[in-house]
Amino acid sequence: MDKYNKVIKELIQFRNERDWEQFHDSKNLALAISIEASELNELFLWKKGDEVENVNPDKLKEELADVLAYAFLLAEKHNLDIFDIVSEKIKNNALKYPVEKAKGTAKKYNEL
Structure with missing residues (x-):
């Protein structure tokens, strides 16, 4: 199994174990992407020059993972590769x- 399919399987298992699929309609997944993208943007807010490229890498990974997770779930929901x-x-x-x-x-x- 490739990395992408492994991650999708893990996301779906995580979601299903918590019975969250009921909340994951297309609208809510799209909104979640937007909200998480805003949290990602917040890492860069008011920063200038080198500060922009030197954000906390752990926070960057966390927020980017949230955006990608919801995007992957939305793509999977619509059978998009x-x-x-x-x-x-x-x-x-x-x-x-x-x-x-x-x-x-x-x-x-x-x-x-």
């Missing part, structure tokens, strides 16, 4: 942001 959807997104973004126009700029595709 995270590797496939990310790969597809990269291909779509390559069309929106061709290297010759996008290299070195943070402009949005419609501003290039």
